[in-house]
Amino acid sequence: MEIGPLDGPGPGFFPTIIGGVLSLLSLALFLTTSWDENQLSVKGGFWKEQRSWVKVSLSLFSLVFYLIALNYLGYILTTFLFILYLLKFVGKRGWGGSLLIAIIASLGSFAVFKTALGVLLPRGLINMG
DSSP states (O other), rough: OOOOOTTTTTHHHHHHHHHHHHHHHHHHHHHHHOOOHHHHOOOSSSSSTTTTTHHHHHHHHHHHHHHHHHHHHHHHHHHHHHHHIIIIIIIIOOOOHHHHHHHHHHHHIIIIIIISOOOOOOOOTTTOO
C-alpha cells in the first residue's frame, strides 16, 4: 500500500504512522523495564495468579466462537453472548451486571457501527439488525 505525500496520503499512510508510534512506544517500554532493576527482581512468573492461563484460554476460545458464530447468529446476538460469557464466566461477575453490560455493549456497538458509520454487519439466522 502506498504511503503517498502528506497533502494526499495513500491507504498505507495511517497504518505506517500507527505502526511506527507503537514500535517506538514498545521500544521505550522495553528499555525502561530492562534498566529498572526492581522490575527484574520481582518474584513470580509471567502469570500473576496461579490459574491465569485458564482465563486466557477461555478468552481465546470465546474469540474463536465469536468468529465462527458471527455469520450464523448475527452481530447483535453473537456480541451479546460473547460479552456475557466474558463477564459472567471468565470475569466471575454477577448475572445482573453481566446481562446489563452485554445488552448495552451489543446494542450500543451495533448502533455505532450500523447507524453512525454505515458498516454492513451480519444479520444471522434470526435476522436481527
